Amino acid sequence: MTNPILEADLLVSGAELITMNARREVIRDGAIAVRGNSIVAVGKREALERSVRARTTRDASGFVLTPGFHDGHIHITGDPLTRGFVRRVPDQSWNDNLSKWVIPLFKAQTPADEALAAKLSALAMIRFGTTSFMEAGTVIHLEAVMEGLAESGIRGRVGRWVEGRTYDPAADPAIRTGEAIELLQSEVEAFPDDGETLLAAWPVLVGHSTNSDEVWLAAKALADANGLKLSAHMSPRASDPEWFLANYGRRPVEHLADIGALGPNVCLTHLADTDMAEVELLAATGTSAIHCPHAAFLGGFGLARKGLHPEMMAKGVPLMLGTDGMAASILSSARLMAAAYRDARDDQDLLPATRLLELMTVDGAKVMGWEGRTGALIPGAKADFVLHDTRTPEWGGPLFDSVGQLALSAPPSAVHSVWIDGRQVLEAGRNLLLDEEKLLADAVQAGEAIVARTGLPIRTPWPVL
Structure with missing residues (x-):
């Protein structure tokens, strides 16, 4: 037979x-x-x-x-059109650089700019073997971004820029929180995830100290009800733990666990300034960690001295890698993670080649909730x-x-x-769906226009004649 x-x-x-x-x-x-x-x-x-x-x-x-590889955290707008623009001022704090230089560049982008940036990001990811990604939560014009991504054919989950905490004593915090929750609900309804679609919206928060407890819980409830993942930035530096300790008397992961905002459908990105008690909570709740080696090691997060990502993996915390938009190649990110932590731990057998391939493929699929479907x-x-x-x-x-x-x-x-x-x-090596030459030419014009709209000065480390 x-x-x-x-x-x-x-x-x-x-x-x-x-x-x-x-x-x-x-x-x-x-x-x-x-x-x-x-x-x-x-x-x-x-x-x-x-x-x-x-x-x-x-x-x-x-x-x-x-x-295909997975990228768990990438800013697909903002950076791609202004990557060569020097934003860091050494004599300013990290928060000042963020608020006075980085955020204005994001906020100055038009819908057409964000669509173009999204296509450029997809072009770069695909060129280096990334087929799936989770956006970092800094999209302003979601509809335009989704249209741009659809042209590329990439698989991705994207979220709007959502905060929800007011810092103005005269403002009504309930109004800001309500607006944030409404934004989360509207994006999930507009771009639903049926498990088959290439592109969908997930509740992705800016995180740090920008989201009220009510916003965290609303995002978690949306993820629970719709079978989605919730993602947010947390603890790249000491400023997040310091803020949570000052305002709640406990560290960020401890606070999120206490209010019921952790779980297997929650992903926290960076977690560079984390202690072992928080690692234990991540493991106990099934919460995932997303490690962005380029952002961490090039950004001076202090991981070689205090990073606990190897300990997270040893405790069973689900972990995937992200480029954070600082690198298009997740393979390069994996190598950087291995090199830095091997040196920090004085252990040449830490994070072997097999583990790196898992982080980029099956582990990424697991964190994304796609185990058995991708990776x-x-x-x-x-x-x-x-x-x-x-x-x-x-x-x-x-x-x-x-x-x-x-x-x-x-x-x-x-x-x-x-x-x-x-x-x-x-x-x-050539994209079959996107016009690379036109995209790159349009990016030059768009990037110049964005910087001009911010009014920020163009600076270079050395004199340009």
Whole structure:
């Protein structure tokens, strides 16, 4: 008795597959079959070529094929159009730099600017193998951003800029809180998440000390009722713990646990200034942590001295990586995390290559609530996958250990082709859906106009003649 032939739209064969399945199998001379937006078969090339009849075939000899990567925290507006603009003033505090330089740049953007920035961000993420992301909660013009992202074909969850705490003694805090809660409700209704859509809105808070308890609880209730995730910034520096201690008498994670705002559908980004009691609360409540190595280590958060992300993972806290918009390559972020924490702990075996690949794939899927749907090459998962070209000097010749070579040696730019939801979006490093030249030209004009609207001075560290 012969097995029935499996019908497929695409068969990619001949690659070395890093499956990230439960057994973490690596399949040499492997193949993957896709029908619609899902993976329908994974195995050895010879077996699938016998058992699958595909409308299109692709020879992937010389490539490593992996699941698409996840970016858990990225500002897709603001930064992409003004990245070269010097915003930091060394003699000002971090909060002053944020309020007087960074935030004005975000607030000066028009809907067209934010749509353009979103497309640029998607272009960069896809180019480095990221197929799914969670936005950082600093979008102002959500409708325009969603339209821009839809052109790129990327998978993402996005939220408006939501605060909800007033600092003006004369203002009515109930009004500000009510406006924030209404904003959260409206975005979730406008862009619902049915589990299948590529783009949807989640309740993403600015976090820090900007959200009242009522806003935290309303966001948590929305996430609970709609099967969503709640994400927010927290404790990149000592200023957040200091504020919570001064106002509530307890540290941020302790306070959020006390009011009932933590849980398996809550993600807190940064958590650089955290103590072990807070780590225990994260583990006990199932709350996830999102670590952004570039923001932390380049921003001088002090992680080498006090960071507890390895301890979080040891305690079972779900953790994924984010670029924070400071880097497009999540692979580079993973390497930075490993290098910094290995040095800080004097432990060269900490965060091995296998762990880095997990953080970018299956762990990211788990934190996003997509376990079994993204992050692994398994039948039934979404067809989000990447072909990495191994024919570069950095791969080092033969594939002795593709996991180690990819995680520690391969150039991020070796991403050759990308599929998201069964649709190819990148080929030979070129985006198939976005006009790269026009986007980059438009970005130059838009960035100059944004800075001009803020009235902020353009500064350079060295004289420009």
